[in-house]
Amino acid sequence: MSALEELITKAKALQAEGHTPGQVSDELGLSMETVTWLLTQQKGMEAPKDVHIDWTAIGSHGTLLSDMAMMMLKRFLYLPEAESAYPPGEIPDTVVGIALSGIPLATLIAAEEGLKLAVYLPAKHSRSETPTGSLSGTFSTISGQRCIIIDDVVTTGTTLTEVVQFLRRHGATPMAVWSLFNKQGVREIDGVPVHSLFAISRLG
Numbered sequence: 763m764s765a766l767e768e769l770i771t772k773a774k775a776l777q778a779e780g781h782t783p784g785q786v787s788d789e790l791g792l793s794m795e796t797v798t799w800l801l802t803q804q805k806g807m808e809a810p811k812d813v814h815i816d817w818t819a820i821g822s823h824g825t826l827l828s829d830m831a832m833m834m835l836k837r838f839l840y841l842p843e844a845e846s847a848y849p850p851g852e853i854p855d856t857v858v859g860i861a862l863s864g865i866p867l868a869t870l871i872a873a874e875e876g877l878k879l880a881v882y883l884p885a886k887h888s889r890s891e892t893p894t895g896s897l898s899g900t901f902s903t904i905s906g907q908r909c910i911i912i913d914d915v916v917t918t919g920t921t922l923t924e925v926v927q928f929l930r931r932h933g934a935t936p937m938a939v940w941s942l943f944n945k946q947g948v949r950e951i952d953g954v955p956v957h958s959l960f961a962i963s964r965l966g
């Protein structure tokens with residue numbers, strides 16, 4: 763089965779389980795346009811220009827995941843001075859992992875650097891009638907903290923914008939965003955620099 767066929771099967775299985783196209787879109791990290799195409803494949807409807815990133819091979823193995831987290835850390839530590847996200851001596855206090863996939867990466871980085879760990883639950887994960895983002899009470903608080911935000915993928919940047927605004931509203935200073943993949947090529951979110959291991963660009 764090709765990767766595309768697997769994706770179609772996954773999308774249809776999620777729909778059969780009762781997920782809405784929006785939930786399928788979130789689950790697979792694809793646009794609504796792409797999900798509609800996967801689910802219907804209407805004749806004459808051109809395949810959308812979207813990219814699906816499957817990093818299961820790394821995410822499903824503790825050692826590989828740890829290696830990847832260390833690459834994120836080094837990517838940041840090796841930044842040229844001019845690009846550095848914070849002035850010399852201003853060390854972050856807290857690593858904020860975005861649920862779900864950002865959490866293990868953030869945990870590994872916080873452990874390596876001896877920093878605190880906070881976990882942010884995006885609004886789209888909220889089950890309340892008026893979905894809002896929140897911080898897990900099990901992990902660190904963020905007020906007064908200098909924070910590094912960790913996620914796996916930047917797709918539209920919506921989640922990161924939400925986290926940056928949440929941190930500021932709650933008295934924290936977002937210093938930088940680190941992500942594995944950047945599908946938007948964004949360099950900053952609301953004035954916060956974004957550093958990614960892989961930037962994905964469409965040529966044409």
Ligand SMILES: O=P(O)(O)OC[C@H]1O[C@H](OP(=O)(O)OP(=O)(O)O)[C@H](O)[C@@H]1O
Nearest residue numbers: 788861862863915916917918919920921
């Ligand atoms: O830039 P955006 O358009 O906001 O999309 C990116 C977000 O979507 C995914 O989260 P999701 O909750 O779908 O999956 P996860 O539970 O695997 O983290 C991903 O992990 C990012 O947090």
